[in-house]
Amino acid sequence: MSTESSIAKDDGPSRRTRRGALCSTPSGPAEHGRLTPAVTWFAVAAAVGGFLFGFDTAVINGAVTALESNLGLDAVGLGVVVAVTLLGAALGALGAGWLADRIGRPRTMLAAGVVFFVAAIGCGLAQGVIDLAAWRLVTGIAVGFATVLGPLYISEITPAHARGRLASMQQMAIVLGIFAALLSDSGIALSLGGADAEVFLGLPAWRWMFIAGVVPALIYLMLALVVPESPRYLVARGQVSAARRVLIRLQRVDETEARVLTDRIAETLQHRESGRFRDLLHKRHGLLPVVWVGIGVAALQALVGIDVIFYYSTSLWESVGFEESAAFGLSVFSSFINVAATVAAIVLIDRVGRRVLLLTGSVGMFVSLVLVSIGFSTARIVDGAPQLGGVWGPITLIGANLFVVAFAVSWGPVVWVLLGEMFPNRIRAVALSVCASANWLAGVALNFSFPSLRDVSLPGSYALYAVTAALSFVLVYFGVEETNGRSLEEMPASAGSAEAEGTA
Numbered sequence: 001m002s003t004e005s006s007i008a009k010d011d012g013p014s015r016r017t018r019r020g021a022l023c024s025t026p027s028g029p030a031e032h033g034r035l036t037p038a039v040t041w042f043a044v045a046a047a048v049g050g051f052l053f054g055f056d057t058a059v060i061n062g063a064v065t066a067l068e069s070n071l072g073l074d075a076v077g078l079g080v081v082v083a084v085t086l087l088g089a090a091l092g093a094l095g096a097g098w099l100a101d102r103i104g105r106p107r108t109m110l111a112a113g114v115v116f117f118v119a120a121i122g123c124g125l126a127q128g129v130i131d132l133a134a135w136r137l138v139t140g141i142a143v144g145f146a147t148v149l150g151p152l153y154i155s156e157i158t159p160a161h162a163r164g165r166l167a168s169m170q171q172m173a174i175v176l177g178i179f180a181a182l183l184s185d186s187g188i189a190l191s192l193g194g195a196d197a198e199v200f201l202g203l204p205a206w207r208w209m210f211i212a213g214v215v216p217a218l219i220y221l222m223l224a225l226v227v228p229e230s231p232r233y234l235v236a237r238g239q240v241s242a243a244r245r246v247l248i249r250l251q252r253v254d255e256t257e258a259r260v261l262t263d264r265i266a267e268t269l270q271h272r273e274s275g276r277f278r279d280l281l282h283k284r285h286g287l288l289p290v291v292w293v294g295i296g297v298a299a300l301q302a303l304v305g306i307d308v309i310f311y312y313s314t315s316l317w318e319s320v321g322f323e324e325s326a327a328f329g330l331s332v333f334s335s336f337i338n339v340a341a342t343v344a345a346i347v348l349i350d351r352v353g354r355r356v357l358l359l360t361g362s363v364g365m366f367v368s369l370v371l372v373s374i375g376f377s378t379a380r381i382v383d384g385a386p387q388l389g390g391v392w393g394p395i396t397l398i399g400a401n402l403f404v405v406a407f408a409v410s411w412g413p414v415v416w417v418l419l420g421e422m423f424p425n426r427i428r429a430v431a432l433s434v435c436a437s438a439n440w441l442a443g444v445a446l447n448f449s450f451p452s453l454r455d456v457s458l459p460g461s462y463a464l465y466a467v468t469a470a471l472s473f474v475l476v477y478f479g480v481e482e483t484n485g486r487s488l489e490e491m492p493a494s495a496g497s498a499e500a501e502g503t504a
Contacts, residue, residue, distance in 0.1 A: 039158055039250050043167075062189055085136045086444040088139065119136075123213075162350065164354070174412075276430065291423075300411075302439050305446065345412070378390075
């Protein structure tokens with residue numbers, strides 16, 4: 001691949017952010033391009049995959065109790081049905097970057113949309129544990145694709161000064177998907193008289209909870225047909241003129257600005273083909289240090305226990321004394337809090353930077369998880385079931401929602417923004433795939449273990465998540481550098497000299 005003109009590798013000085021600094025003012029070449037309605041629209045379109053991610057993973061929340069009674073699931077069986085989706089997501093995420101680098105971002109979105117649509121019907125019509133688990137695995141593969149494609153595509157079409165806000169749309173879509181799933185579950189259950197109600201076409205309400213996923217899947221399919229290809233993908237494929245046309249169309253730059261942008265993109269690719277998994281390897285560290293950091297951040301996002309709130313909250317609140325209708329309402333309320341806090345994150349992320357939000361969120365999660373753990377430790381056993389009594393009922397509920405706020409304003413959106421921008425151009429897609437896969441594998445461990453941990457010690461499980469939140473602070477403080485305001489073409493500097501030292 002060759003560029004049509006040559007410019008210096010950097011238009012100005014570039015400064016690596018010092019580790020341990022809470023925030024920095026980025027220096028280096030200014031990012032060309034403008035935030036236009038077209039950029040915003042296509043970023044939102046790409047984020048619909050995140051909506052499906054949230055919807056299809058959280059939709060099982062309202063069906064948990066019905067699945068236990070109808071399919072005879074024990075704690076291990078329930079953990080398998082929930083966690084198998086996350087295992088599928090790990091597999092899908094691992095292959096998504098590789099496929100997106102070969103057939104393009106929109107075509108990969110289209111493939112994911114088809115899988116979402118088919119899997120929603122398959123889950124709704126499943127007749128036993130095995131086929132339900134199989135369809136949940138397929139659902140997970142599509143979720144894994146969406147995990148990678150949203151941050152990847154949005155980061156590649158958005159100017160640096162607005163990248164945090166628009167990349168956060170992926171997380172906003174995820175939490176809206178979770179909210180929609182819980183609201184849908186609650187609405188179906190309440191209108192039909194419970195999750196086991198059989199009303200329409202002889203199918204119980206819990207089956208329609210799954211089938212409802214065909215609606216957002218169809219929307220995603222239609223949007224995938226109209227989104228333009230990423231200019232950075234086009235440059236990597238040698239289609240420089242096409243990349244310039246996309247930049248002119250999306251960011252309303254002139255021909256000269258488009259030429260500068262595509263030349264800078266081409267230089268960071270170093271005239272080589274798109275990244276491969278072996279390009280992530282390092283002679284001394286196994287993987288490039290920046291990839292290890294990305295994996296750690298991605299895994300800890302899952303291990304702090306947020307999935308427990310959104311996948312098990314309905315049955316969790318029932319287990320400590322709330323009626324079914326109240327438990328559904330509390331789950332929806334927590335999801336609404338999640339949405340509101342994510343809006344705050346979108347407002348803050350480009351103003352205060354990624355590191356400040358992550359560090360603050362880690363502290364908030366730790367404190368709130370400790371509070372929830374103490375609250376559940378006070379539960380009394382009444383007729384063989386634990387119940388929260390007195391003042392600790394509302395305190396524990398407040399603590400759980402404070403945890404949601406702390407996560408949603410920090411680790412929820414910021415992690416995906418950071419992963420979409422912290423890697424050099426040539427390896428971004430495959431590195432993001434590996435990190436997203438690590439996130440889902442951590443989610444598998446969390447969701448598979450929680451039903452058993454809950455039976456052993458509910459307060460102990462939340463204490464364990466509090467320890468993980470403390471570890472998340474340590475990793476960010478010592479390992480994460482600020483990426484706020486930097487163009488994607490500057491990311492080799494933030495990756496350190498690992499790539500220059502050679503790969504295995």
